[in-house]
Amino acid sequence: MIRNLILTKLALLFVFALAACASTSVEKIAVDTEDSLEKVYVTNSKAIHLLSPKYMEGTEDALYAFTGNFKSQRFNCLIYNQSNQEGISLLLTNELGLDMGNLIFAPGTASFTSSFFPSDLKAEYIIADFQNASYDIKALTANYQNAGLEFTVKSSADGSVRRIVSDKDVIEEITVTKSSMVIKNLLRGYTYILTRLE
Protein backbone atom coordinates (compact mmCIF):
# COMPACT_ATOMS: atom_id res chain seq x y z
CA MET A 1 0.00 0.00 0.00
CA ILE A 2 2.75 2.42 1.05
CA ARG A 3 4.86 1.26 -1.89
CA ASN A 4 1.97 2.02 -4.27
CA LEU A 5 1.51 5.49 -2.73
CA ILE A 6 5.21 6.31 -3.18
CA LEU A 7 5.15 5.07 -6.78
CA THR A 8 2.07 7.16 -7.53
CA LYS A 9 3.68 10.26 -6.00
CA LEU A 10 6.87 9.65 -7.99
CA ALA A 11 4.86 9.20 -11.17
CA LEU A 12 2.98 12.43 -10.53
CA LEU A 13 6.25 14.30 -9.84
CA PHE A 14 7.69 12.92 -13.08
CA VAL A 15 4.62 14.08 -15.01
CA PHE A 16 4.82 17.55 -13.45
CA ALA A 17 8.53 17.75 -14.17
CA LEU A 18 7.96 16.76 -17.78
CA ALA A 19 5.18 19.33 -18.12
CA ALA A 20 7.39 22.02 -16.61
CA CYS A 21 10.25 21.16 -18.97
CA ALA A 22 7.93 21.12 -21.96
CA SER A 23 6.41 24.48 -21.11
CA THR A 24 9.89 26.10 -20.61
CA SER A 25 11.24 24.91 -23.95
CA VAL A 26 8.31 26.02 -26.08
CA GLU A 27 7.20 29.18 -24.31
CA LYS A 28 8.58 32.15 -26.27
CA ILE A 29 7.84 35.73 -25.45
CA ALA A 30 6.18 37.49 -28.36
CA VAL A 31 8.55 40.00 -29.96
CA ASP A 32 8.86 41.07 -33.60
CA THR A 33 12.17 40.07 -35.14
CA GLU A 34 13.74 40.24 -38.59
CA ASP A 35 13.73 36.51 -39.29
CA SER A 36 14.67 36.87 -42.96
CA LEU A 37 18.08 38.30 -41.98
CA GLU A 38 21.05 36.28 -40.74
CA LYS A 39 21.09 35.30 -37.08
CA VAL A 40 23.63 36.91 -34.77
CA TYR A 41 25.60 34.44 -32.69
CA VAL A 42 25.91 36.07 -29.28
CA THR A 43 27.86 33.09 -27.98
CA ASN A 44 29.14 30.20 -30.05
CA SER A 45 25.90 28.29 -29.49
CA LYS A 46 23.23 30.92 -28.76
CA ALA A 47 21.90 33.19 -31.48
CA ILE A 48 19.30 35.94 -31.83
CA HIS A 49 17.42 37.49 -34.70
CA LEU A 50 17.62 41.26 -34.99
CA LEU A 51 14.69 43.16 -33.53
CA SER A 52 12.28 45.01 -35.78
CA PRO A 53 13.29 48.69 -36.11
CA LYS A 54 9.94 49.66 -34.59
CA TYR A 55 11.55 49.07 -31.16
CA MET A 56 13.96 52.00 -31.54
CA GLU A 57 13.57 54.33 -28.57
CA GLY A 58 13.13 57.84 -29.96
CA THR A 59 15.18 59.03 -32.92
CA GLU A 60 18.87 59.76 -33.52
CA ASP A 61 20.35 62.32 -35.88
CA ALA A 62 23.83 62.83 -34.50
CA LEU A 63 27.53 62.79 -35.25
CA TYR A 64 29.78 60.59 -33.14
CA ALA A 65 33.52 60.16 -32.81
CA PHE A 66 34.09 56.42 -33.00
CA THR A 67 36.98 54.40 -31.62
CA GLY A 68 37.06 50.66 -32.13
CA ASN A 69 39.52 48.39 -30.34
CA PHE A 70 40.01 44.76 -31.26
CA LYS A 71 42.87 43.00 -29.50
CA SER A 72 45.90 45.19 -30.30
CA GLN A 73 44.25 46.96 -33.23
CA ARG A 74 42.63 50.36 -32.95
CA PHE A 75 40.55 52.28 -35.47
CA ASN A 76 39.02 55.77 -35.42
CA CYS A 77 36.46 57.43 -37.59
CA LEU A 78 33.41 59.67 -37.48
CA ILE A 79 29.95 58.11 -37.59
CA TYR A 80 26.86 59.96 -38.67
CA ASN A 81 23.95 58.08 -37.11
CA GLN A 82 20.40 58.49 -38.36
CA SER A 83 18.06 56.05 -36.63
CA ASN A 84 14.33 55.91 -36.11
CA GLN A 85 11.47 53.38 -36.03
CA GLU A 86 12.03 52.65 -39.74
CA GLY A 87 15.68 51.69 -39.53
CA ILE A 88 19.30 52.61 -38.93
CA SER A 89 21.66 54.47 -41.24
CA LEU A 90 25.31 54.81 -40.28
CA LEU A 91 27.78 56.71 -42.42
CA LEU A 92 31.42 56.13 -41.50
CA THR A 93 33.77 58.83 -42.64
CA ASN A 94 37.40 59.65 -41.90
CA GLU A 95 38.83 63.03 -40.93
CA LEU A 96 39.50 63.82 -44.58
CA GLY A 97 35.79 63.46 -45.30
CA LEU A 98 36.27 60.28 -47.31
CA ASP A 99 33.59 57.63 -46.84
CA MET A 100 34.84 54.56 -44.98
CA GLY A 101 31.61 52.61 -44.91
CA ASN A 102 27.86 52.75 -45.05
CA LEU A 103 25.45 50.64 -43.03
CA ILE A 104 21.75 50.37 -43.78
CA PHE A 105 19.11 48.55 -41.73
CA ALA A 106 15.41 48.52 -42.57
CA PRO A 107 12.74 45.80 -42.36
CA GLY A 108 14.11 42.87 -44.40
CA THR A 109 17.37 44.66 -45.23
CA ALA A 110 20.79 44.75 -43.58
CA SER A 111 23.87 45.81 -45.52
CA PHE A 112 27.33 47.14 -44.79
CA THR A 113 29.36 48.39 -47.74
CA SER A 114 32.96 49.42 -47.29
CA SER A 115 36.15 49.37 -49.27
CA PHE A 116 38.20 49.59 -46.09
CA PHE A 117 36.74 46.96 -43.78
CA PRO A 118 36.96 43.18 -44.33
CA SER A 119 34.13 41.92 -46.54
CA ASP A 120 33.24 39.25 -43.97
CA LEU A 121 32.22 41.90 -41.42
CA LYS A 122 28.47 41.28 -41.29
CA ALA A 123 26.00 44.13 -40.96
CA GLU A 124 23.80 42.11 -38.59
CA TYR A 125 26.51 42.04 -35.91
CA ILE A 126 27.02 45.83 -35.98
CA ILE A 127 23.26 46.42 -35.96
CA ALA A 128 22.81 44.09 -32.97
CA ASP A 129 25.27 46.20 -30.97
CA PHE A 130 23.43 49.40 -31.86
CA GLN A 131 20.11 47.79 -30.97
CA ASN A 132 21.51 46.77 -27.58
CA ALA A 133 22.35 50.41 -26.89
CA SER A 134 19.27 52.15 -28.20
CA TYR A 135 16.28 49.80 -28.53
CA ASP A 136 13.36 49.20 -26.15
CA ILE A 137 14.52 47.31 -23.07
CA LYS A 138 11.44 45.05 -22.85
CA ALA A 139 11.88 43.95 -26.47
CA LEU A 140 15.62 43.33 -25.96
CA THR A 141 14.97 41.38 -22.76
CA ALA A 142 12.38 39.19 -24.49
CA ASN A 143 14.56 38.60 -27.55
CA TYR A 144 17.57 37.49 -25.49
CA GLN A 145 15.40 35.43 -23.15
CA ASN A 146 14.01 33.59 -26.17
CA ALA A 147 17.58 32.67 -27.11
CA GLY A 148 18.38 31.37 -23.63
CA LEU A 149 20.26 34.51 -22.61
CA GLU A 150 19.69 37.18 -20.03
CA PHE A 151 19.52 40.93 -20.69
CA THR A 152 19.87 43.03 -17.56
CA VAL A 153 19.64 46.78 -17.10
CA LYS A 154 20.92 48.94 -14.29
CA SER A 155 19.70 52.51 -14.61
CA SER A 156 21.33 55.60 -13.15
CA ALA A 157 20.67 59.34 -13.34
CA ASP A 158 23.13 59.65 -16.23
CA GLY A 159 22.03 56.62 -18.25
CA SER A 160 22.13 52.87 -17.99
CA VAL A 161 24.40 49.85 -17.99
CA ARG A 162 23.00 46.96 -20.02
CA ARG A 163 24.45 43.47 -19.85
CA ILE A 164 24.00 40.31 -21.89
CA VAL A 165 24.58 37.31 -19.69
CA SER A 166 24.94 33.66 -20.60
CA ASP A 167 25.03 31.15 -17.74
CA LYS A 168 26.19 33.88 -15.32
CA ASP A 169 29.00 34.98 -17.70
CA VAL A 170 28.77 38.57 -18.92
CA ILE A 171 29.08 38.43 -22.71
CA GLU A 172 28.62 42.11 -23.47
CA GLU A 173 28.31 45.28 -21.44
CA ILE A 174 26.75 48.40 -22.93
CA THR A 175 27.07 51.70 -21.08
CA VAL A 176 24.79 54.41 -22.43
CA THR A 177 24.86 58.04 -21.32
CA LYS A 178 23.55 61.22 -22.93
CA SER A 179 26.94 61.90 -24.48
CA SER A 180 28.37 58.45 -25.19
CA MET A 181 27.92 54.74 -25.81
CA VAL A 182 30.52 52.19 -24.79
CA ILE A 183 29.99 48.67 -26.11
CA LYS A 184 32.36 46.13 -24.63
CA ASN A 185 32.14 42.56 -25.86
CA LEU A 186 34.04 40.44 -23.35
CA LEU A 187 33.64 37.18 -25.27
CA ARG A 188 34.93 38.41 -28.65
CA GLY A 189 37.37 40.95 -27.20
CA TYR A 190 36.30 44.18 -28.87
CA THR A 191 35.23 47.59 -27.62
CA TYR A 192 33.39 50.37 -29.44
CA ILE A 193 33.41 53.85 -27.94
CA LEU A 194 31.08 56.42 -29.45
CA THR A 195 31.27 59.99 -28.21
CA ARG A 196 28.55 62.36 -29.31
CA LEU A 197 29.90 65.46 -31.06
CA GLU A 198 26.80 67.32 -32.29
Place this chain on the structure above:
Amino acid sequence: MKKLFLIVFAFFPLSFSFAEKASLETVCQSLSAHSLTYGDFSQVKMLANTSRTLKSSGTFLFCDQGVVWHTKKPLSSIMVIQKDRMIQTIGGKKSVMDASQNDVFKTTAATISSVFRGDQKALEDFFTIDFTSGQNSWQMVLSPRDKTLSQAMKKIVLEGRNASDSTLDKLEIIQGNDLSTTYTFSNQTYGSELNDDQKSYFN
Protein backbone atom coordinates in the same frame (compact mmCIF):
# COMPACT_ATOMS: atom_id res chain seq x y z
CA MET B 1 54.63 107.33 -84.29
CA LYS B 2 50.92 107.45 -83.49
CA LYS B 3 50.46 104.28 -85.54
CA LEU B 4 53.27 102.56 -83.70
CA PHE B 5 51.79 103.59 -80.36
CA LEU B 6 48.40 102.20 -81.38
CA ILE B 7 49.96 98.92 -82.49
CA VAL B 8 51.90 98.55 -79.26
CA PHE B 9 48.86 99.57 -77.19
CA ALA B 10 46.65 97.12 -79.04
CA PHE B 11 49.02 94.16 -78.70
CA PHE B 12 50.54 94.76 -75.29
CA PRO B 13 47.47 93.77 -73.20
CA LEU B 14 47.07 90.64 -75.28
CA SER B 15 50.65 89.56 -74.90
CA PHE B 16 50.55 90.38 -71.16
CA SER B 17 47.38 88.37 -70.76
CA PHE B 18 48.88 85.45 -72.65
CA ALA B 19 51.97 85.53 -70.48
CA GLU B 20 50.01 85.67 -67.23
CA LYS B 21 47.45 82.97 -68.01
CA ALA B 22 48.29 79.69 -66.36
CA SER B 23 48.41 76.37 -68.15
CA LEU B 24 48.07 72.88 -66.72
CA GLU B 25 51.84 72.52 -67.00
CA THR B 26 52.68 75.78 -65.22
CA VAL B 27 50.18 75.13 -62.41
CA CYS B 28 51.42 71.58 -61.84
CA GLN B 29 55.06 72.71 -62.00
CA SER B 30 54.34 75.39 -59.47
CA LEU B 31 52.39 73.12 -57.09
CA SER B 32 54.97 70.36 -57.25
CA ALA B 33 57.98 72.68 -57.04
CA HIS B 34 57.96 72.68 -53.24
CA SER B 35 59.01 69.72 -51.14
CA LEU B 36 56.43 70.62 -48.56
CA THR B 37 53.36 72.80 -48.28
CA TYR B 38 51.50 73.52 -45.07
CA GLY B 39 48.69 75.80 -43.98
CA ASP B 40 45.11 75.88 -42.70
CA PHE B 41 42.05 74.11 -44.04
CA SER B 42 38.32 74.24 -43.53
CA GLN B 43 36.18 71.36 -44.72
CA VAL B 44 32.46 70.97 -45.40
CA LYS B 45 30.95 67.58 -46.18
CA MET B 46 27.38 67.26 -47.45
CA LEU B 47 25.45 64.30 -46.03
CA ALA B 48 22.92 62.08 -47.77
CA ASN B 49 19.21 62.29 -46.87
CA THR B 50 19.61 65.41 -44.78
CA SER B 51 20.32 69.10 -45.12
CA ARG B 52 23.04 68.77 -42.49
CA THR B 53 26.71 69.21 -43.25
CA LEU B 54 29.81 68.14 -41.36
CA LYS B 55 32.20 71.03 -40.82
CA SER B 56 35.76 70.76 -39.59
CA SER B 57 38.94 72.79 -39.64
CA GLY B 58 42.60 72.51 -38.81
CA THR B 59 46.01 72.44 -40.44
CA PHE B 60 47.43 70.40 -43.30
CA LEU B 61 50.83 69.32 -44.52
CA PHE B 62 51.62 67.90 -47.97
CA CYS B 63 55.10 66.48 -48.52
CA ASP B 64 56.97 63.55 -50.10
CA GLN B 65 56.32 61.37 -47.04
CA GLY B 66 52.53 61.78 -47.23
CA VAL B 67 49.58 63.96 -46.33
CA VAL B 68 48.90 65.13 -42.76
CA TRP B 69 45.41 66.24 -41.79
CA HIS B 70 45.45 67.75 -38.31
CA THR B 71 41.81 68.43 -37.47
CA LYS B 72 41.35 70.83 -34.55
CA LYS B 73 37.57 71.31 -34.63
CA PRO B 74 35.11 69.75 -33.83
CA LEU B 75 37.42 67.04 -32.50
CA SER B 76 41.18 67.16 -32.23
CA SER B 77 42.69 64.36 -34.29
CA ILE B 78 45.60 63.73 -36.62
CA MET B 79 45.39 61.57 -39.70
CA VAL B 80 48.45 60.76 -41.76
CA ILE B 81 47.97 59.10 -45.13
CA GLN B 82 51.00 57.44 -46.69
CA LYS B 83 51.37 55.11 -49.67
CA ASP B 84 50.38 51.95 -47.83
CA ARG B 85 49.40 52.92 -44.31
CA MET B 86 47.26 55.32 -42.34
CA ILE B 87 48.21 56.68 -38.93
CA GLN B 88 45.49 58.11 -36.70
CA THR B 89 46.03 59.90 -33.40
CA ILE B 90 43.14 60.79 -31.12
CA GLY B 91 43.48 61.75 -27.46
CA GLY B 92 47.22 61.12 -27.64
CA LYS B 93 46.70 57.51 -28.68
CA LYS B 94 48.22 56.57 -32.01
CA SER B 95 47.00 53.71 -34.20
CA VAL B 96 48.57 52.50 -37.41
CA MET B 97 46.48 50.83 -40.08
CA ASP B 98 48.53 48.74 -42.46
CA ALA B 99 46.89 48.99 -45.87
CA SER B 100 49.61 47.34 -47.94
CA GLN B 101 47.14 44.61 -48.95
CA ASN B 102 44.27 47.03 -49.62
CA ASP B 103 44.30 48.12 -53.28
CA VAL B 104 41.43 50.57 -52.82
CA PHE B 105 43.28 52.37 -50.04
CA LYS B 106 46.51 52.46 -52.02
CA THR B 107 44.76 53.91 -55.08
CA THR B 108 42.95 56.48 -52.95
CA ALA B 109 46.15 57.42 -51.10
CA ALA B 110 48.08 57.82 -54.36
CA THR B 111 45.26 59.93 -55.79
CA ILE B 112 45.09 62.19 -52.73
CA SER B 113 48.84 62.68 -52.83
CA SER B 114 48.91 63.47 -56.57
CA VAL B 115 46.00 65.90 -56.28
CA PHE B 116 47.41 67.84 -53.34
CA ARG B 117 50.92 67.92 -54.76
CA GLY B 118 50.01 68.68 -58.38
CA ASP B 119 51.80 65.64 -59.78
CA GLN B 120 50.85 66.08 -63.42
CA LYS B 121 51.87 62.64 -64.64
CA ALA B 122 49.97 60.86 -61.86
CA LEU B 123 46.96 63.13 -62.39
CA GLU B 124 46.92 62.29 -66.08
CA ASP B 125 47.21 58.58 -65.25
CA PHE B 126 44.26 58.68 -62.87
CA PHE B 127 42.01 61.30 -64.55
CA THR B 128 40.99 63.04 -67.70
CA ILE B 129 41.69 66.72 -67.06
CA ASP B 130 39.68 69.73 -68.14
CA PHE B 131 41.78 72.83 -67.41
CA THR B 132 40.58 76.42 -67.71
CA SER B 133 42.33 79.59 -66.73
CA GLY B 134 41.35 83.21 -66.37
CA GLN B 135 43.35 86.33 -65.67
CA ASN B 136 43.73 85.67 -61.95
CA SER B 137 42.56 82.15 -61.36
CA TRP B 138 42.54 78.63 -62.75
CA GLN B 139 40.30 75.60 -62.47
CA MET B 140 41.01 71.92 -63.04
CA VAL B 141 38.18 69.39 -63.35
CA LEU B 142 39.37 65.81 -62.90
CA SER B 143 37.19 62.91 -64.04
CA PRO B 144 38.40 59.44 -62.94
CA ARG B 145 39.61 56.99 -65.57
CA ASP B 146 39.89 54.20 -63.02
CA LYS B 147 36.76 52.15 -62.21
CA THR B 148 37.63 51.89 -58.51
CA LEU B 149 37.95 55.65 -58.27
CA SER B 150 34.85 56.38 -60.33
CA GLN B 151 32.79 54.34 -57.86
CA ALA B 152 33.98 56.58 -55.06
CA MET B 153 33.87 59.92 -56.86
CA LYS B 154 32.33 61.51 -59.94
CA LYS B 155 34.86 64.30 -60.25
CA ILE B 156 37.30 66.51 -58.39
CA VAL B 157 37.39 70.26 -58.94
CA LEU B 158 40.54 72.15 -58.02
CA GLU B 159 40.73 75.93 -58.00
CA GLY B 160 43.63 78.27 -57.42
CA ARG B 161 45.20 81.63 -58.03
CA ASN B 162 47.63 82.67 -60.72
CA ALA B 163 50.63 84.30 -59.19
CA SER B 164 54.35 83.87 -59.48
CA ASP B 165 53.56 80.73 -57.48
CA SER B 166 50.21 79.12 -58.27
CA THR B 167 48.33 78.13 -55.15
CA LEU B 168 45.66 75.53 -54.55
CA ASP B 169 42.88 77.38 -52.72
CA LYS B 170 39.89 75.10 -53.03
CA LEU B 171 39.25 71.44 -53.74
CA GLU B 172 35.87 69.82 -54.14
CA ILE B 173 35.25 66.06 -54.35
CA ILE B 174 31.88 65.29 -55.93
CA GLN B 175 30.52 61.80 -55.36
CA GLY B 176 28.25 59.81 -57.67
CA ASN B 177 25.15 60.94 -55.77
CA ASP B 178 26.20 64.59 -56.30
CA LEU B 179 27.08 65.00 -52.62
CA SER B 180 30.36 66.78 -52.16
CA THR B 181 33.16 67.51 -49.74
CA THR B 182 34.74 70.94 -50.12
CA TYR B 183 38.16 71.87 -48.74
CA THR B 184 39.26 75.50 -48.59
CA PHE B 185 42.96 76.20 -48.00
CA SER B 186 44.52 79.34 -46.58
CA ASN B 187 47.86 80.62 -45.26
CA GLN B 188 49.72 78.25 -47.58
CA THR B 189 53.40 78.20 -46.73
CA TYR B 190 56.14 76.40 -48.59
CA GLY B 191 59.34 74.82 -47.40
CA SER B 192 62.06 72.44 -48.43
CA GLU B 193 62.66 70.38 -45.27
CA LEU B 194 60.47 69.03 -42.51
CA ASN B 195 61.14 70.39 -39.05
CA ASP B 196 61.23 68.02 -36.05
CA ASP B 197 57.52 68.50 -35.23
CA GLN B 198 56.56 67.74 -38.82
CA LYS B 199 58.83 64.69 -38.92
CA SER B 200 57.14 63.28 -35.80
CA TYR B 201 53.86 62.86 -37.71
CA PHE B 202 55.42 60.05 -39.72
CA ASN B 203 57.10 58.12 -36.88
